[in-house]
Amino acid sequence: MINNEHTIVKVGIADLNIVSAPDCIRTTGLGSCVGVVLYNQPKQIAGMAHIMLPNSKLAKQTNLNLYKYADTAIDILVDQLCRKGLRKSSLQAKLAGGAQMFQFSSNNDMMRIGQRNIEAVLQKLAEHHIPVIASDVGGNFGRTIEFDPATANLRIKTITKGEEII
């Protein structure tokens, strides 16, 4: 019997994972967090990180969760994809998220974290010379994203703005 069922690999908050076709990879309920997908379409392999904070150097934590921060998670994702036999120069990126869910009056930096996450991710991708092929970022709404390494489509679901594929 041929098993043509594909699995959907889940990525939690401050988490990352890697899939190859026919499996898909998804993360749910992105608000200010940014979902970053790095992929190589000919090889049909992709990795996704659900990034919560921009900079690990600002952490006040002793046991750092390296998957939580833009600067560390993207390094790890690149490294893991390279271990799968991909060359860094063959990777491309898509990203979504980085919303600001609430308009706070206090100018607490934590409260515009979405924008800071996006900037940190873009900066890190630029350091690795990984081109951003498509993105859907900002706004004030949540997103669930699912990436299919076979087609390199990133499907973005929202509650109020419907669904789109980038």
Added chain:
Amino acid sequence: MKYEQLSLIQLDALREIGNIGAGNAATSMSKLIQKKVDMEVPNINIVAFDEVMEMVGGAENLVVGILFEIHGKAPGIVYLLFSLEEAELLVKQMTNDNSMTLYNGEEPNSIAFSALQEAGNILAGSYLSALSDFTNINMQPSIPHLSIDMAGAILTVGLLPISEFTDYAIIINTKMNDVQGEHNGVNGQFLLLPSPESFTKIFQALGIQDDK
């Protein structure tokens, strides 16, 4: 402070805080909708961020969330959460208008939204004033911040201040139930997320700072 090392008495104290706060809020809610409102015994959850989302039905689940920043000596964040149906029912009962909906087609209904925020004000206000009285720590709610969206997106905001320190959140979770409508009543859920530094202050105020 290590989250994993809370003593039983400290956990009890947090449960009691949830109890007192939600008890007071349930009374306010009862006045607001003119029905009897019950509350469940609070849960103290020490959970990973993903589990926080599971507590409200998963990260993708649609929730009506009203967020308040807590200002004062023990900062933190408190959420009042409803399902869409519950929020709509609450607004109907508050306005005495059965045709009231949260959305007119796609557009948010500003009267309903404003009623919901006002309900949030009243409930969070009574929740926090009870906490404040019990601990003798000054706690003031901010203005209400309302969002109707995926639970993950809404709750992450409250986890951000904690996430700089740890990957676990201590959540004091209390449910209120409208007694008459078991099936489709106005049930609400309070989630209290004190900032890491607030726990020490709360425990000191209650005289249980020692880990015994």
